[in-house]
Amino acid sequence: MDWPLRFGTFMAPFHPTGQNPTLALQRDLELIVHLDRLGFDEAWIGEHHSGGYELIASPELFIATAAERTRHIRLGTGVVSLPYHHPFMVAQRIVLLDHLTRGRVMLGVGPGALPSDAFMLGIDPATQRPRMEEALDVILRLLRSDEPVTHDGEWFTLDNARLHLRPYTQPHPEVAVAAMISPSGPRAAGKFGCSLLSIGATQRAGIDLLGQHWQVCEERAAEFDHVADRRAWRLVSQVHVAETREQAYRDVEYGLEAYFEYFRKVAALPMVPEGPPDSLADQMNDSGAGVVGTPEDLIAFIEHLIEQSDGGFGTFLVQAHEWADPAATHRSYELIAQYVMPHFQGSAVRPAASKEWVAANRERFIGAAGGAIMSAIQQHAEEKAAKAEG
Numbered sequence: 066m067d068w069p070l071r072f073g074t075f076m077a078p079f080h081p082t083g084q085n086p087t088l089a090l091q092r093d094l095e096l097i098v099h100l101d102r103l104g105f106d107e108a109w110i111g112e113h114h115s116g117g118y119e120l121i122a123s124p125e126l127f128i129a130t131a132a133e134r135t136r137h138i139r140l141g142t143g144v145v146s147l148p149y150h151h152p153f154m155v156a157q158r159i160v161l162l163d164h165l166t167r168g169r170v171m172l173g174v175g176p177g178a179l180p181s182d183a184f185m186l187g188i189d190p191a192t193q194r195p196r197m198e199e200a201l202d203v204i205l206r207l208l209r210s211d212e213p214v215t216h217d218g219e220w221f222t223l224d225n226a227r228l229h230l231r232p233y234t235q236p237h238p239e240v241a242v243a244a245m246i247s248p249s250g251p252r253a254a255g256k257f258g259c260s261l262l263s264i265g266a267t268q269r270a271g272i273d274l275l276g277q278h279w280q281v282c283e284e285r286a287a288e289f290d291h292v293a294d295r296r297a298w299r300l301v302s303q304v305h306v307a308e309t310r311e312q313a314y315r316d317v318e319y320g321l322e323a324y325f326e327y328f329r330k331v332a333a334l335p336m337v338p339e340g341p342p343d344s345l346a347d348q349m350n351d352s353g354a355g356v357v358g359t360p361e362d363l364i365a366f367i368e369h370l371i372e373q374s375d376g377g378f379g380t381f382l383v384q385a386h387e388w389a390d391p392a393a394t395h396r397s398y399e400l401i402a403q404y405v406m407p408h409f410q411g412s413a414v415r416p417a418a419s420k421e422w423v424a425a426n427r428e429r430f431i432g433a434a435g436g437a438i439m440s441a442i443q444q445h446a447e448e449k450a451a452k453a454e455g
Contacts, residue, residue: 066377068296068407070367072401073107074100075143076385077119077299081323085122088398094131094392095122099395101135103402109143109173109262109382115181118327127157132166141171143262144243148177149186149222152200156207156228163233169273170234172199173262175243177251179332194249196220201242201257208237228438241299244333250279252299255285260297265336275300276375296379300370303336303355303381306397306405310358314346316397317357321345324386357388360404367409381409 074096080089081089097108110127113119121127124142131140145155155172178195182302199218206214213225232238241260244250254261261282263275278299286293306311325345328337338352346357351417356366371377389397407413423430 066371067376068379069411070378070406071106071380072381072406073109073138073299073380074267074385074398074408075109075111075382076115076121077111077143078121079118079306079324079327079386081320081327081387082117090120091261093127093385094134095391096385096395096398097131097138098134100398101138103398104406105138105402106380107139107141107171107382108140109171111143111181112146112149113179114149115185116327116331117181118331119179125162128162128170128229129165132162132169139169139171140166141172141239141241144173144175144241145225146182147174147204148175148188148196149182149199150200151236152203153207153221153226154198156204157230159238160208160228160230160232163238164230165329168234170239171239171241173241173243175203178334185284185416188294197397198253198256201240201253202261205240205257209233210242221385235390239297241297248278251282252285255282255287255291255293256289258286258289258291260294260299262299262301265334270453277371279376292380295374295377298378299380299381299382300378301375301384302366302370304348304363304385304397304401305357305386305388305394306360306400308359308400310362310372313357313359316393317346319389319393320350320356320387343370354382360400363401363405363409364408367405434441 076093076096078093079344080086080091100108108131111121111126112129113248114122114125121337124145128140128142142159154335155174159170159172163188174197176197180190185195188196200221203214203223205218207226209230211227212221215225216223239260240257241262242250242257243262243264244254245265250263251261253259261279263278279293279295282298284295305313305317307316322345325337328334328439336354338354349355349357356363367381370381375451383398387394394440
């Protein structure tokens with residue numbers, strides 16, 4: 066890749082039941098503040114309504130709170146489940162956030178991940194993807210044009226509707242479409258000229274299909290007169306790093322088992338590998354689904370993703386979780402910022418080159434400096450002697 070890789074987090078979030086949910090949400094906010102200080106580029110906040118783990122029901126409300134506590138980090142909805150909302154209201158909320166954050170907000174959209182959410186709302190899962198595309202089309206028309214929008218659909222209606230506030234960001238905030246393993250996400254992103262947010266891309270099947278997914282996005286973009294930009298492609302993965310692999314394994318004894326249990330028994334999504342419960346960290350590493358190890362392990366993992374993507378991508382997102390306690394989790398992100406991000410952004414190259422240049426010319430510089438010192442000493446002695454004679 067000939068561009069620096071960006072880094073961020075994808076916060077569903079995941080909080081095992083049995084704990085204080087108010088404090089769990091507070092930890093989520095504190096983590097984003099921590100990432101802002103460390104120089105991470107962005108954070109994406111999820112929307113879920115059942116299951117007990119993914120506690121944030123409104124990413125927009127969470128983003129409004131986080132924006133007041135941070136300075137630089139961009140904040141995205143990761144994602145708004147469009148079939149659950151009238152698209153006009155989604156567009157209105159994101160434009161308001163765009164102004165309140167002075168352009169730091171991004172709109173991520175999807176069909177809705179948890180079947181239990183759709184069930185409670187009386188939505189047939191078979192209709193979710195078509196409804197997402199229908200809603201996204203209307204949202205983009207509202208954001209991209211001053212012309213009024215009229216739409217008479219099966220599940221929502223607009224009559225000469227227009228936003229009464231233009232976006233702060235021109236032409237509008239970035240819009241990203243979520244994708245798992247199927248090609249529906251890349252197809253929609255290409256069709257509407259949106260960014261691609263690959264949530265399941267680092268599962269074994271997802272890694273193998275990375276290049277094909279982007280090819281689908283590019284082909285659909287060309288079909289609808291858009292240009293797909295790899296730098297707007299984001300990949301989400303599961304990561305915990307420590308100074309040593311042994312320490313990382315000890316850290317995740319705190320919560321990795323509960324995380325596996327949630328996906329195997331509640332969410333029923335292909336986010337964790339299969340295997341016995343006594344080797345969960347090994348399963349994560351051996352399956353290629355994520356990394357439990359050192360910064361060096363994560364560097365190798367990301368380099369493999371770049372290779373499999375057949376051309377690179379723009380942002381690597383660490384999935385927020387509670388595999389480790391809060392202190393070890395914060396330390397994991399610190400290590401990523403200290404060692405992994407510079408490797409892919411080139412920020413450590415100039416200091417290292419300067420050090421090597423100075424070291425290689427040390428004798429020359431010391432000689433010159435020594436000569437200058439001796440010259441100054443001699444000049445001082447001569448001036449002193451001249452004054453004594455006078």
